[in-house]
Amino acid sequence: MGQTAFMKPGNPYLPEPGPDCVVSARSLVKHYKNNDRPALNDFTLDVQQGEFFGLLGPNGAGKTTAISILTGLFPADSGSVRIRGMSFQEKEHEIKRILGLVPQDIGLYDTLTARENLNFFGKLCGISGRKLGERIQQGLEFARLTEHARHPVATFSTGMKRRLNLAVGLLNEPQLLVLDEPCVGIDAQSRHLIHEQLKEINRQGTTILYTTHYIEEAQELCSRIGIIDNGRLVEQGSPVALLQQSGRGNLEELFLHLTGKELRDT
Amino acid sequence: MLKIFAATTKELLLLRRDRTGLLVLFLMPAILVVLITLVQENVMELTGQKKTQVLFLDLDQGDLGKSLQKQLATTTLDLVLWDEGQKDIADIQAAVTGGGYQVGVVIPKGASARFTEETARLFQQGNGKGKPREMTATSVQLFVDPGIMAGLRSGVTAQLQMALTTIGLEAKLAQLGGVLAQTMARAGAEPEQSPLAGEKLPALFRQPLLDLQEHQGDSGAIGASQYKPVQQNVPAWALFGMFFTAIPIAGSILQERNSGIWIRLTALPVSPLVLFTGKAVAYMGVCLCQFLLIALIGAFLFPSLGLPPFTVSMHPMAILLTVVLSSLAACGYGIFLGLACNSYEQASTLGSTSVVAAAAIGGVMVPVYAMPQVMQRLSVISPLNWGLTAFQDLLLRGYSLSAILDDLGRLLLFFAVTVLLSWKLAGIRK
Numbered sequence: 080m081g082q083t084a085f086m087k088p089g090n091p092y093l094p095e096p097g098p099d100c101v102v103s104a105r106s107l108v109k110h111y112k113n114n115d116r117p118a119l120n121d122f123t124l125d126v127q128q129g130e131f132f133g134l135l136g137p138n139g140a141g142k143t144t145a146i147s148i149l150t151g152l153f154p155a156d157s158g159s160v161r162i163r164g165m166s167f168q169e170k171e172h173e174i175k176r177i178l179g180l181v182p183q184d185i186g187l188y189d190t191l192t193a194r195e196n197l198n199f200f201g202k203l204c205g206i207s208g209r210k211l212g213e214r215i216q217q218g219l220e221f222a223r224l225t226e227h228a229r230h231p232v233a234t235f236s237t238g239m240k241r242r243l244n245l246a247v248g249l250l251n252e253p254q255l256l257v258l259d260e261p262c263v264g265i266d267a268q269s270r271h272l273i274h275e276q277l278k279e280i281n282r283q284g285t286t287i288l289y290t291t292h293y294i295e296e297a298q299e300l301c302s303r304i305g306i307i308d309n310g311r312l313v314e315q316g317s318p319v320a321l322l323q324q325s326g327r328g329n330l331e332e333l334f335l336h337l338t339g340k341e342l343r344d345t
Numbered sequence: 346m347l348k349i350f351a352a353t354t355k356e357l358l359l360l361r362r363d364r365t366g367l368l369v370l371f372l373m374p375a376i377l378v379v380l381i382t383l384v385q386e387n388v389m390e391l392t393g394q395k396k397t398q399v400l401f402l403d404l405d406q407g408d409l410g411k412s413l414q415k416q417l418a419t420t421t422l423d424l425v426l427w428d429e430g431q432k433d434i435a436d437i438q439a440a441v442t443g444g445g446y447q448v449g450v451v452i453p454k455g456a457s458a459r460f461t462e463e464t465a466r467l468f469q470q471g472n473g474k475g476k477p478r479e480m481t482a483t484s485v486q487l488f489v490d491p492g493i494m495a496g497l498r499s500g501v502t503a504q505l506q507m508a509l510t511t512i513g514l515e516a517k518l519a520q521l522g523g524v525l526a527q528t529m530a531r532a533g534a535e536p537e538q539s540p541l542a543g544e545k546l547p548a549l550f551r552q553p554l555l556d557l558q559e560h561q562g563d564s565g566a567i568g569a570s571q572y573k574p575v576q577q578n579v580p581a582w583a584l585f586g587m588f589f590t591a592i593p594i595a596g597s598i599l600q601e602r603n604s605g606i607w608i609r610l611t612a613l614p615v616s617p618l619v620l621f622t623g624k625a626v627a628y629m630g631v632c633l634c635q636f637l638l639i640a641l642i643g644a645f646l647f648p649s650l651g652l653p654p655f656t657v658s659m660h661p662m663a664i665l666l667t668v669v670l671s672s673l674a675a676c677g678y679g680i681f682l683g684l685a686c687n688s689y690e691q692a693s694t695l696g697s698t699s700v701v702a703a704a705a706i707g708g709v710m711v712p713v714y715a716m717p718q719v720m721q722r723l724s725v726i727s728p729l730n731w732g733l734t735a736f737q738d739l740l741l742r743g744y745s746l747s748a749i750l751d752d753l754g755r756l757l758l759f760f761a762v763t764v765l766l767s768w769k770l771a772g773i774r775k
């Protein structure tokens with residue numbers, strides 16, 4: 080990897096994002112109203128083309144906030160975000176076209192069927208006609224919900240909902256897929272399926288930004304991991320490099336060493 | 346455009362799946378319009394806008410009773426004749442104070458005889474010198490419910506008094522005719538030559554010389570026969586129902602905001618305005634159906650409940666336009682609520698309170714003209730008042746589209762402002 084595999088927070092010299100840089104965030108700061116602690120504090124991140132980047136951190140570390148700013152849901156108080164060199168101020172529409180987001184909370188209409196959900200979000204992505212029909216069919220197969228296409232989402236198990244949630248995020252065949260804890264609370268079978276599918280999607284060239292608080296998940300999936308705590312990236316590198324550099328036996332030890340053993344109840 | 350269509354279809358699908366929600370949206374205003382109109386019909390009776398029932402007990406069974414009945418036949422009093430063989434004064438008193446009837450009239454025994462006697466004596470007073478002799482009036486007894494409104498009481502009393510005065514005057518004139526004839530005969534003239542002779546006099550007296558010509562407002566396009574409460578209540582409660590859809594609209598937005606849907610939507614290449622438009626169009630359909638339902642209830646159910654039917658005889662296009670713009674205003678308000686509030690509980694509490702308040706201020710519950718001055722001036726801030734005024738101009742006053750353009754403009758402006766505010770809020774609340 081040409082970039083520094085190991086970058087200290089607050090690094091004074093930040094390399095300019097290269098042409099392969101899909102996501103580049105510089106010194107993001109975000110304060111929520113009614114919260115004294117900043118949710119993001121000097122958060123800096125680069126994700127390269129074709130990477131499977133895992134943002135690993137305990138609850139309340141700032142993962143969702145980071146993702147929200149990186150996908151343009153709201154702006155940071157300060158700092159800059161570029162997606163493929165474009166900023167949200169200038170090219171919001173263009174960025175959104177290449178972006179797929181799988182939100183942490185399930186973003187599906189409960190009373191609509193799987194097919195109706197796919198159909199609605201597909202149309203909002205600007206897909207129509209025969210192409211839309213194909214994408215819906217692919218989405219249903221991807222989520223292994225073809226049999227349940229006509230059932231309302233309310234009748235689904237969490238695993239089924241998570242699978243459909245992911246399928247909807249893939250409707251527009253995004254170049255950058257951003258997933259916020261997409262496997263929370265589901266059975267091993269669904270998780271395994273999602274993992275395999277994400278690896279396949281990544282192999283086909285989609286850049287993935289994936290947040291999780293499960294260490295094994297990050298280790299299994301990601302080509303590079305960034306550990307986030309208290310709103311800043313405290314360590315990053317490939318799973319192997321992280322272990323080597325830290326000199327610890329496993330990632331969990333490193334994680335607890337970096338983030339402390341204090342309970343996170345936010 | 347395609348995206349707006351998609352958003353509208355999605356909204357309609359969601360509505361179709363929420364049967365109970367829809368049922369409430371349609372049932373609530375339907376029940377209210379029927380109940381309120383039935384209740385108000387009674388109020389109209391009490392305020393004299395409808396025929397008042399009057400118990401009539403003729404213990405005398407003479408000419409006086411017959412004349413009085415004849416006189417009252419043309420008034421707004423509706424006589425309920427009681428049989429003198431079976432009922433007496435105590436019964437009337439009980440019926441009136443018990444609240445079953447508001448007014449009772451009793452002709453005491455011997456009243457006709459005494460009246461004829463006194464009338465005959467009126468002109469038998471010797472020559473023109475000295476003070477006229479005091480006459481004794483023959484009394485007709487009137488019983489009035491103490492709980493009756495002052496307006497109705499004076500209305501009924503005035504009509505009865507008028508009838509009695511007329512009977513008395515006719516009797517006096519008949520008597521005067523006789524006296525004149527005698528006087529003329531004594532002077533040597535042929536009584537038949539006098540235009541005032543005998544029976545002719547009361548008939549001449551009945552000829553009208555002055556009358557009161559009544560006009561309805563400015564245009565006079567609608568006859569007095571039109572029953573106002575129905576024409577007022579049907580659009581009023583339809584509007585109330587329409588503005589209540591603001592709550593489910595807010596609910597649908599909050600459901601999206603409190604799940605991952607809103608985040609997903611904001612990440613898609615689609616403006617919140619497209620989503621708002623989808624909601625507004627879908628719920629406008631709901632509002633149109635609501636209005637149609639209430640109008641149909643007014644037109645077809647009311648007659649079978651003993652109420653006059655609701656009629657839309659004039660300006661159907663202007664009425665449709667008023668319904669559409671009122672719906673848009675309601676939708677805009679709902680969208681605003683959905684973004685201004687943070688939970689469904691907040692939105693439904695704030696929404697229902699504000700809609701009921703706007704309905705009260707706007708004249709849905711009590712007509713604006715019946716409010717105190719301060720409230721009348723306040724009523725113009727209520728969007729329900731704008732809609733209602735437009736409907737009243739069309740349905741009651743018979744105005745045309747040009748007369749309601751200001752109210753329609755206000756409704757449109759309200760929609761635009763609420764949607765723009767919501768758009769701003771959507772930017773903040775991503």
Ligand SMILES: Nc1ncnc2c1ncn2[C@@H]1O[C@H](COP(=O)(O)OP(=O)(O)O)[C@@H](O)[C@H]1O
Pocket residue numbers: 111112113114116117118136137138139140141142143144145345
């Ligand atoms: N809407 C909000 N208002 C106030 N504080 C918030 C809000 N959202 C998140 N926070 C706070 O910001 C911090 C980071 O939250 P978040 O990004 O959701 O963390 P994570 O996704 O890693 O669990 C937490 O301390 C959380 O309490």
Ligand SMILES: [Mg+2]
Pocket residue numbers: 142143144183259260
């Ligand atoms: Mg989170």
